[in-house]
Amino acid sequence: MNLALLWILVVIYLGITGILGYMGYSRTKEDKDYLIAGGDVNPFVLAMSYGATFISTSAIVGFGGVAGLFGMSLLWLTFFNIFVGIFIAFVFFGKRTLLMGRALGSYTLAEFLGQRYQSRFIRGFVASQVFIILPVYAAAVLIGGARFMEGVLSVDYAVAVMVLSGIVAAYVMWGGLRGVVYTDAFQAVLMFIFMLIMLITTYVKLGGIVPAHQALTNLASMVPDSLKAGGHQGWTAMPKFGSPLWWTQVSTIILGVGIGVLAQPQLVVRYLTVRSPKQMNRAVLMGGIFIFMMTGVAFIVGPLSNVWFVQETGKIAIASVANGNVDLIIPAFLKSIMPQWFSYLFLLAMLAAAMSTLSSQFHVQGVSLTHDIFGAFYGPGRKLKNSLLINRLGILVALVAVVWLSFVLPPGIIAIATAFFFGTCAVTFLPIYVGALYWKGATRSGAVASMVSGAVVVTFLLLFVHAKEAAAVGLVQALLGRPALLGFPWTVVDPLIIGLPISTAVFIGVSLVTQPIKEEHVERCFHDLEDGKSSLPGETINA
Incomplete structure (x- = not known):
């Protein structure tokens, strides 16, 4: 590879990113610009920014590799990503979040939930959860990007960490969410072109769509014995029902990621960036196509790589790469x-x-610390002096935390950090988020009880029951001399599958027996939704 040419392309890419970040900075004049990109983002930019935030390197390389091992059954995750993560998210969550958030003057998920339930504790708790947990997830993404630069550009890992995080933090710190969405849209277009070329070339090399898939089906006899024992039945078939592999794919990969996306703070804030629900409707199709090209192509190409490797080397994909990685x-x-x-x-x-x-991770971390945690302590309705400067300092604190973690976290943290963040967000935030949008009878006490119980349950399950995380942490091993507290199938059932029903039941049960929120506040929250009228001039919606 011509490193000189590669460096030139990287510099051009970073130059375009810098220009877009500066555009965000030049148009950031107040909190609204910094926190929700001014609330006037067009549908294309919304769809691309949402999708690019949703998809990271691990989704393409990591999950694509997992699909190469397990097969096309992972395409169910693409279905959930599109149907739940785009259609349900935009149509049933996004529109109501936009209108209710505008009525309440909310700029973040934590602020939205805190104002909906009239609770500074809820706002502070949500923001604290985000600020404490997200840096580990962000550090995992940074580690992946830095290791990638280290291997390809032949730069020292520490230098790669500082350069990558510094560039990202710079345009986030000064450009706010405007800078983020502008650069995200450009990066999403680049990713889309890459995946489209990869899909077309794969089918051309393998002789076409039908021959490629038929050849993959014919490889079922080459499934390794270890995978057969776990329930693997070939790369074009679902794993055996109830097997360890089935539980891992369905509960953790498909449902865990597919449902967990609904309560991601960095994605929820995107709903507040557009001017009207009509624009959100326009973003649904574009967002769906983008997510299909990202995850769908990865989950198609990954399994089909087995056909290519068998034709070229006589071995399946996992046996053809170093150390079975x-x-x-x-x-x-x-x-x-x-x-x-x-x-x-x-x-x-x-x-x-x-x-x-x-x-997006840097932005939501910094804002959680300054706008939400400090804002909840400072008091609702009070304007912070020099708020833009304070928010930028929050990004700096997030940068320091993430960079530090990128040097101290152990190997193999990416999958664990991702599961922990997705599971915690879904179990802790999703029930009260749905209740905030759709249930007038939801109470402050019910929301608090649901959040706290959800956080406790998911943490317990991840540390003591779910095999991958429990074994990595080692607490059960140290205390009881075994990797997990319970046996199969609990060791492979994702914590979200257990924790979400518990936090939902607590939310409903406590809300039914505790004091309701004042009626006038509830009416204010639901007024635009029920009347079909928006506070935005000339806009009528079907919520």
Whole structure:
């Protein structure tokens, strides 16, 4: 690979990113610009920014490699990503969040929930959860991006960490969410082009769509014995029902990620960035196409790589890469089938995927500390002096925390951090978020009880029951001499599947027996939704 040419392309890419970040900075004049991009983002930018935030390097390389091992059954996750993460999210969550958030003057998920339930504790608790947990997830993304730069550009890991985090933090710190959405849209377009070329080339190399899939089906006899014992039945079939592999795919990968996306703070804030629900409708189709091209293509190409490797080496994908590392399946496959120039596009696309996710993580962490935690302590309705400066300092604190973690976290943290963040957000926030949007009878006490119980349950399950995280932490091993507290199937059932029903039941039960929120406040929250009228001039909606 021509490193000089690659560096030139990287500099051009970073230059465009810098220009877009400066555009965000030049148009950021007040809190509304910094926190929700002024509330006037167009549908295309919304769809691309939402999608780019949703998809990171791990989704393309990591999950694509997992699909190469497990098969096309992971396409159910693409279905959930589109149907739940785009359609349900935008139509049933986004519109109501936008209108209710405008009525309450909310700029973040924590502020929205705190104002809906008239509770500074809820606002502070949600923001604290985000600020405490998200840095680990963000550090995992930063580690992946830095290791990628280290291996490809031949730069020291520490230098890669500082350069990557510094560039992202700079345009987030000064450009706020405007800077984030502008750069996200550019990075999303780059990622889309990369995935489209990869899909077309794969089918061309394998002789077409039908021959490629038929060849993959015919490889069922080559499934390793260890995977057969776990329930693997071939790369075009679902795992055996009730098997360990079935539980892992369905509960953790498909439902855990597919449902967990609804309560991601960095995604929820995107609903508040558009001017009207009509614009959100326009973003649904574009967002769905983008997510299909990201996850759908990865989950198609990953399994089909087995056909290519068998034809070329006589071995399936996992047996053809170093040390059986699934993260190497997609890079090794692309190196085998793609021309040299595509390697440069691949590297830029992976850099874009990492930076687009990191930028939103930095933003929501910093805002959680300054606007929400400090704001809840300072008191509702009170204007902070020099609020833009304070919010920028919050980004700086987030940067320091994430960079520090990127040097101290152990290997293999990416999957654990992702599961922990998605599971905690879904179990802790989703019931009260749905209740805030759809249930007038939801109470402050019910919301508090649901949040606290959800956080306790999901933490307990991750530390003591779910095998992957429990074994990595090692508490049960140290106390009882075994990797997990319970046996199969609990060790492979995702904590979200257990924790979400518990936090939901607590929310409903406590709300039914505790004092309701004042009627006039509830009416204020639901007024625009019920009348079909928005406080936005000339806008009528069907909520």
